[in-house]
Amino acid sequence: MIDHTKILKSKKRLGRHEKLIIDTLSDYFEKVGYKVLPHSRFDIAWGSILSDVDLLLIKNDALTLVEVKSSKDNLSRVKKQFKEIRDYVDYVYIATDYYPKKWPLDNTGRIVIKDGIIDFLKKPEKIEQTPTVNSIMSLKKSDLTTMLGLQKRQTNNITKYVMATQLRKEKTGEDLRIMLKTAVTCNLQVVNDSCLEYSAASN
């Protein structure tokens, strides 16, 4: 069970155009029964740009990410962002305020908000592929230690790469995806420092 209260807040500043889209979608998704978390951040050991998510939706433990690109933004950047983040979520939507001539990805959902109407142009496909070693390595080492069921001292001399490959060997793709989702939302049993930091701040 993903506890949404543990999810980190983003510190990134939001553009005016993006905010309008995010607010409209937040209101809509909340009414249709999702737990809505605008401006969130995944607990990953990257720079904040990639770990920040515009809108995160939770329903029945499924994580849906909405990546917002206003007409002022560059839609082609979504491809890279999607590649980096797809292993941590179940569904991805791209939301814009215009009808692009060409959409960058086929398997994401597509939303256009124009003239006050939310058009769901395409349903997102469920992401089911086994997480890559890179995605696993991007988690905090303390998370990987927990996922392997080891103590901190046991992994002092092991690299994250070794731990990630070990996890890929040991776990099924589905289990690994669940673990990754749990880790990036600070829901692993052993909470790492950054998740604690946030908890302290929010208290």
Add this chain to the structure above:
Amino acid sequence: MSSEFSGTDDFLFVKAKKGYYEKPVGRPGNNYVAPKIDYEKKDEDGDWASKEFVTQVSDTASFLSKKELLVENEIFYVLSSSVLPNNPDIEKSLRKLSADVLSYLDSTHNRLLVIGNKEDLTDLVEQKIPKYVENTFHMLRPLNLKDHFALTLQNWQYGKKLVMISTLPNLPQEKNQQYLIEIKNFLINQGADVYNYEFLDELFVIANVDINILKKLIDSSTLVYKVFGLPEAITKKTAISKKLSVKPTIAEPSLFQFPKYDVNKLPIVVVLDTGISKIPQLDNLIVSRSSFINDNLDDEESGDGHGTPISYLVSLGEEHGNPTARIISHKIWSPNIIDRVFDGLMDGLNRFSTISKIFVSSINFKEPLDDELLTKINTKIQENNVCFISSAGNLPEREIVALIQNNQRHQSYFQNYPVASPSDAPIVTSVGAIAKKTSNQKSIRSVSNPNDISPFSRCAFRNRPLFDCKKPEVVEHGGNVNFDTTTGNLSTAGVGVTSVSKNGNVVDHLTGTSFAAPIFARKVAGILTKYQTKIKNAETLKAISIISSKKYSEHCSGFGEPQPIIGCDHDHALYFAEGEIKLEERKGRTIGITYHTIDFKVPGTAGYFDVCVVHSDNFKKTNVPSLNTYVRIDVNNWSTKSFLKPKIGDRDAKTNVKILRYYYDRKSMKNIWTLRITPKIIMSIIPSLQKDIIVRYGCAILLSRKSTKSSVYSISNEISQMELSGEND
């Protein structure tokens, strides 16, 4: 247009009070012999029942021992009982078999699908089967291929099909998920195409699969309960396309105006249809557009469209008036994809029930839906507490022509054309069509007179009546049909429903129950717009709508044509109440009966009052879309403790929509009255299942004056004066 329900007096909310009493259970005399039920053979039983009962049990155990079980010893089988469903021996025998009822498989509750324990079944054979178990059941058998495949798939012998696969009904949620995942994994490993749907994953596995793979799965495991094909559906716009130039002359539809509200505060109505095109008339009124079937959100129906004029009618009505609703369009049908309506409906109900209380769909299935699928729709609507409005369906044009040419009066042929699914689900509000306009040309005869049932509208249940329930429940303007006596052609020009086409043009030739359903939806939305969160139950919305109905004919028009009702005039007052009541429950040698009472004041100038109670129940353990419960209505005043019998209507009628009228022939009605609602079971069931049944209801009480000049005050005003003076308290 009468304005009796468009006055400024608000409805009066009454809080229902709970009551409870116990009564002893009558004990059978010494010579009492419990009645026996004859065994009714079904196709899927084969010759199983002709075996000795002990052989049936051992054969079932041995058959199931060949299957791989997901949960150790967990098996499923069918029982046919030889005693009445409430006979205590059934529960005693089930305990002996360590079995629990998952679902009743027939409307008389004599056939049970149970979940049991394999070891206990084997042990039972090795020990000795008690006599009371043998006397309680005619038959015990495993599920076979006939049980596993829906009727439409019984002849499927080779090749792939897109199917919905369901697990055993009423399994606990987590277990159900586990079974569904196992089915998916098996099919994926066998190379079948398995599809994921965010909002359907809890219900079915949808897959394109070869029959042999399915048979392999069914033979080797107990994961699958039933395999369904995807039922085809049609938009029920009548196919009458020849537009003769005829001007309407008589009886324009109502020009009632709803008040103007802030658009952002309007309730949302979900239109499950053919999509909606962006037209300027609906600016600011569309919340979202989505599609279950393809990436085109526009209205794909040819000509004037279907979803767009329907959405227009929901929000702005035929009178092009003030909006009463905002629209969510969820597309479930296109001319190229006609077989995804069932899963589209379920998806829409799952997706939007937190945002909307009113759903409307004017798409009907070509053939009656399989009982289990219809039950699933019924259950989902009840669980979600939404008002689901569906068109009753239309007769095909060629049949209308043939009937007219055979000189049949159109009222006479309706009984042969029952309402189309999903309109035949007990909880769905089925809307039939009446005509409002007629032609004035001599050579062109309009088939129906104004306010008569339209020549294409359907009525009644398929197969058998559902106790005292009516279908359609209401009628709305759905257009007329003109018959050119010289050419034999049919046309609808000038006598249809007025709306706006998908191109934004005003059109007045739309005919079909498709367009009657949204007109009713608009009236329901009008109530919700005004009373917002004061109304919690979908049943209350329906009760208020129906109590205002005007009945023009006894024939096929249900409770009649509802009026737009948002407040009352000088000569009417409306109370409403709602709640949930537990069904009576046996406790040892007594039966505990829970009921609700509603107290309301009737001033002396009121001549009579009408009561409308709409209810539904949460009983899920049945595969048959039937009425499981009804409510008994008792009415008395505070002066005389005896109950007053209704002058019109039957207080014990077995229906989910009950209308009763009360008045004294000579005495004044002035008093405080109490209305008592007591839920009852229709077909008896096992007592342990009965205790979990909760009946949800909505009640409307409409007070009317016999004479319109009997007071300078409105009835609502007189009621408040009674309260101020403490009169009758």
